[in-house]
Amino acid sequence: MIYDVYSEACPTRLVLDRLADKWVLLVLGRLTEGPMRFNHLRREIEGVSQKVLSQTLKRLERDGLVTRQAFPTVPVTVEYAITPLGRTLSETAQALARWAETNIEAVMAAQAAYDAQAGGQTSRATT
Amino acid sequence: MIYDVYSEACPTRLVLDRLADKWVLLVLGRLTEGPMRFNHLRREIEGVSQKVLSQTLKRLERDGLVTRQAFPTVPVTVEYAITPLGRTLSETAQALARWAETNIEAVMAAQAAYDAQAGGQTSRATT
Numbered sequence: 001m002i003y004d005v006y007s008e009a010c011p012t013r014l015v016l017d018r019l020a021d022k023w024v025l026l027v028l029g030r031l032t033e034g035p036m037r038f039n040h041l042r043r044e045i046e047g048v049s050q051k052v053l054s055q056t057l058k059r060l061e062r063d064g065l066v067t068r069q070a071f072p073t074v075p076v077t078v079e080y081a082i083t084p085l086g087r088t089l090s091e092t093a094q095a096l097a098r099w100a101e102t103n104i105e106a107v108m109a110a111q112a113a114y115d116a117q118a119g120g121q122t123s124r125a126t127t
Numbered sequence: 128m129i130y131d132v133y134s135e136a137c138p139t140r141l142v143l144d145r146l147a148d149k150w151v152l153l154v155l156g157r158l159t160e161g162p163m164r165f166n167h168l169r170r171e172i173e174g175v176s177q178k179v180l181s182q183t184l185k186r187l188e189r190d191g192l193v194t195r196q197a198f199p200t201v202p203v204t205v206e207y208a209i210t211p212l213g214r215t216l217s218e219t220a221q222a223l224a225r226w227a228e229t230n231i232e233a234v235m236a237a238q239a240a241y242d243a244q245a246g247g248q249t250s251r252a253t254t
Contacts, residue, residue: 003227003228003231004228005153005224005227005228006153006156006157006171006172006173007173008173008174009173011231011235012224012227012228012231013149013174015227015230015231015234016149016152016153016223016224016227017149019223019226019227020147020148020149020151020152020223021147022140022143022144022147024147025143025147026132026133026143029133030133044133045133046133046134046135046136047135047140061241062237062238062241062242063234063237063238064233064234064236064237064238064240064241065234065237085230085233085234085237088226088230089226089230092219092222092223092226093223095219095222096143096146096147096219096220096223097132097139097143099146099215099216099219100130100132100139100142100143100146101130101131101132101139103142103212103215103216104130104138104139104142106191106212107142107190107191107192107212108138109191110189110190110191110192110212111189111190111191113191114188114189114191115189
């Protein structure tokens with residue numbers, strides 16, 4: 001079967017929607033460095049809430065991109081690791097993060113120019 | 128200055144959030160093939176509404192990733208084109224779409240396995 005993300009009914013559209021998520025990209029990026037406990041991940045990814053990180057990890061586990069292993073300590077220790085499939089995705093995801101880090105200044109300059117120009121304009125048609 | 132997407136206060140975080148958007152990835156992908164009118168883009172990207180496409184294009188224009196050119200026809204014709212900066216991003220974005228198309232079957236198999244297993248389990252701690 002041929003998959004096409006531009007087709008509305010194609011299941012790849014759902015996956016693309018899932019992957020195109022800031023937290024997914026950041027979690028996978030950190031897990032490429034090695035398995036990590038929940039609380040460690042949470043500290044590494046500034047600004048993520050416990051609830052959102054927990055949901056993100058559960059979705060990634062369901063998608064086969066991350067594994068979850070519980071150790072019978074008191075309290076239970078849970079470690080997350082990236083799968084080989086997740087690693088192939090992470091390389092792509094990392095490229096997006098790197099793009100943001102490399103080109104942020106160009107984007108901010110464009111935004112400033114746009115805002116300066118838009119301030120002097122009346123409303124325009126958008127279609 | 129050194130930018131780091133893992134820092135909450137870093138402006139790259141905002142950009143990453145913006146880029147990690149299904150519609151952004153799909154719009155940039157189509158515009159790499161050449162400039163396109165609004166309605167043509169809308170037909171090409173199945174499932175996008177006029178409002179969402181319009182908002183997406185406006186944000187991309189503000190970020191310096193797309194240019195908008197109006198022609199004095201009746202009614203006005205508006206054409207969108209990708210900028211050199213947008214093209215560098217699109218290459219990365221395309222890789223994400225390709226990943227989804229290549230690995231969708233592995234992801235769907237993982238989801239089916241997870242759901243089958245989860246059905247037989249009681250609730251588990253997530254942290």
